[in-house]
Amino acid sequence: xxxxxxxxxxxxxxxxxxxxxxxxxxxxxxxxxxxxxxxxxxxxxxxxxxxxxxxxxxxxxxxxxxxxxxxxxxxxxxxxxxxxxxxxxxxxxxxxxxxxxxxxxxxxxxxxxxxxxxxxxxxxxxxxxxxxxxxxxxxxxxxxxxxxxxxxxxxxxxxxxxxxxxxxxxxxxxxxxxxxxxxxxxxxxxxxxxxxxxxxxxxxxxxxxxxxxxxxxxxxxxxxxxxxxxxxxxxxxxxxxxxxxxxxxxxxxxxxxxxxxxxxxxxxxxxxxxxxxxxxxxxxxxxxxxxxxxxxxxxxxxxxxxxxxxxxxxxxxxxxxxxxxxxxxxxxxxxxxxxxxxxxxxxxxxxxxxxxxxxxxxxxxxxxxxxxxxxxxxxxxxxxxxxxxxxxxxxxxxxxxxxxxxxxxxxxxxxxxxxxxxxxxxxxxxxxxxxxxxxxxxxxxxx
Numbered sequence: 076x077x078x079x080x081x082x083x084x085x086x087x088x089x090x091x092x093x094x095x096x097x098x099x100x101x102x103x104x105x106x107x108x109x110x111x112x113x114x115x116x117x118x119x120x121x122x123x124x125x126x127x128x129x130x131x132x133x134x135x136x137x138x139x140x141x142x143x144x145x146x147x148x149x150x151x152x153x154x155x156x157x158x159x160x161x162x163x164x165x166x167x168x169x170x171x172x173x174x175x176x177x178x179x180x181x182x183x184x185x186x187x188x189x190x191x192x193x194x195x196x197x198x199x200x201x202x203x204x205x206x207x208x209x210x211x212x213x214x215x216x217x218x219x220x221x222x223x224x225x226x227x228x229x230x231x232x233x234x235x236x237x238x239x240x241x242x243x244x245x246x247x248x249x250x251x252x253x254x255x256x257x258x259x260x261x262x263x264x265x266x267x268x269x270x271x272x273x274x275x276x277x278x279x280x281x282x283x284x285x286x287x288x289x290x291x292x293x294x295x296x297x298x299x300x301x302x303x304x305x306x307x308x309x310x311x312x313x314x315x316x317x318x319x320x321x322x323x324x325x326x327x328x329x330x331x332x333x334x335x336x337x338x339x340x341x342x343x344x345x346x347x348x349x350x351x352x353x354x355x356x357x358x359x360x361x362x363x364x365x366x367x368x369x370x371x372x373x374x375x376x377x378x379x380x381x382x383x384x385x386x387x388x389x390x391x392x393x394x395x396x397x398x399x400x401x402x403x404x405x406x407x408x409x410x411x412x413x414x415x416x417x418x419x420x421x422x423x424x425x426x427x428x429x430x431x432x433x434x435x436x437x438x439x440x441x442x443x444x445x446x447x448x449x450x451x452x453x454x455x456x457x458x459x460x461x462x463x464x465x466x467x468x469x470x471x472x473x474x475x476x477x478x479x480x481x482x483x484x485x486x487x488x489x490x491x492x493x494x495x496x497x498x499x500x501x502x503x504x505x506x507x508x509x510x511x512x513x514x515x516x517x518x519x520x521x522x
Contacts, residue, residue, distance in 0.1 A: 080150040082143045086432040092116045093141045103131045117298035120428040129154050212239035219244040299397040307456050315495040319503050323487045325470050328517040349412035354444050359520050362386035362406035364509035371506040374460040375497040389441035392425045399425050402438040452488040462497035466490040
């Protein structure tokens with residue numbers, strides 16, 4: 076029996092993803108464990124392995140397709156002795172749910188890829204539909220229609236079997252057709268005459284005009300940007316943030332860093348075995364501070380306070396289109412050189428979207444450092460399940476009072492944001508004091 080290959084769930088929260096690239100083609104023979112495709116989630120690009128052996132009979136989802144739902148059929152694997160005639164349009168007996176909000180019917184053929192020559196329909200207007208009739212549209216077309224307030228029933232589809240696809244939405248936006256305000260059906264006319272019609276969005280014509288004039292472009296949100304927007308909105312709406320700020324003298328830390336880097340052993344290629352950054356030392360200091368104030372190493376749940384046994388420190392890394400927070404596990408136990416090398420590896424793979432979910436999910440705290448951009452201080456948003464996040468500013472020369480005299484020192488401003496449900500003001504102050512102690516007496520991090 077043909078075996079359906081389904082869109083995998085690569086993380087507990089994944090609902091859809093992008094099929095970035097097929098590494099096999101129809102007719103190829105694969106074995107269990109062979110890498111067959113690359114899937115982009117909101118955070119990373121991951122390889123998908125075959126779990127059965129056989130011949131790739133048909134690929135249903137083309138390279139580059141976005142919005143592929145988890146458990147959607149993306150290809151079919153044929154067993155020995157089977158050929159393409161054994162593939163049913165609706166899927167095999169092992170068929171998983173396919174993305175569709177209509178009645179159970181054979182799935183329309185996939186829309187053509189950009190390399191195909193199918194042209195948009197020359198139809199002058201929408202295909203007539205009776206009330207309740209199913210509208211065939213691709214997931215991407217449905218999403219774009221919802222974002223731009225378009226009525227799918229008023230549009231003609233140029234895809235297979237009249238399916239509405241992305242280019243139909245783009246054509247409707249350019250022409251101004253299909254907006255819900257402009258396509259009230261004739262059946263609603265008496266009702267509209269009996270009561271004042273709601274005013275159409277005043278900006279529609281202006282927006283369309285600007286779009287036609289090329290004053291801006293529409294860039295659809297990718298999965299990462301939508302996830303960032305959702306999670307941080309939820310954080311600010313549901314987590315009561317409380318902020319504490321301190322100034323740290325980092326002259327001793329800079330001197331120790333220079334000394335450690337200059338004494339780093341050389342590897343076989345003659346390169347230093349490590350090169351510590353200030354951020355590496357900040358990660359270590361935050362981990363040790365949580366060890367010193369264990370009550371602050373917590374996460375809030377409705378039923379319990381989760382007290383973590385180790386300091387798993389997430390570190391914000393900027394990547395194209397957003398950011399991700401890879402985690403240094405058990406950072407309180409690791410040497411500075413280990414933290415440094417591990418962080419460089421995580422940051423590189425984060426930018427390439429090659430992190431595994433276990434490398435960026437969970438953790439107990441986070442560090443966000445914008446000092447390299449010259450930012451003096453800022454307030455970071457907590458990323459649940461963390462109860463704290465440390466926002467780190469730039470180290471800069473400032474005038475300070477030392478021994479009743481004005482002196483010059485390199486100062487760094489840090490702001491600790493806490494989830495007030497888990498870390499109260501006094502407890503947060505203890506944590507920040509412990510962090511400041513490790514930063515200003517950095518030798519204590521080596522023992």
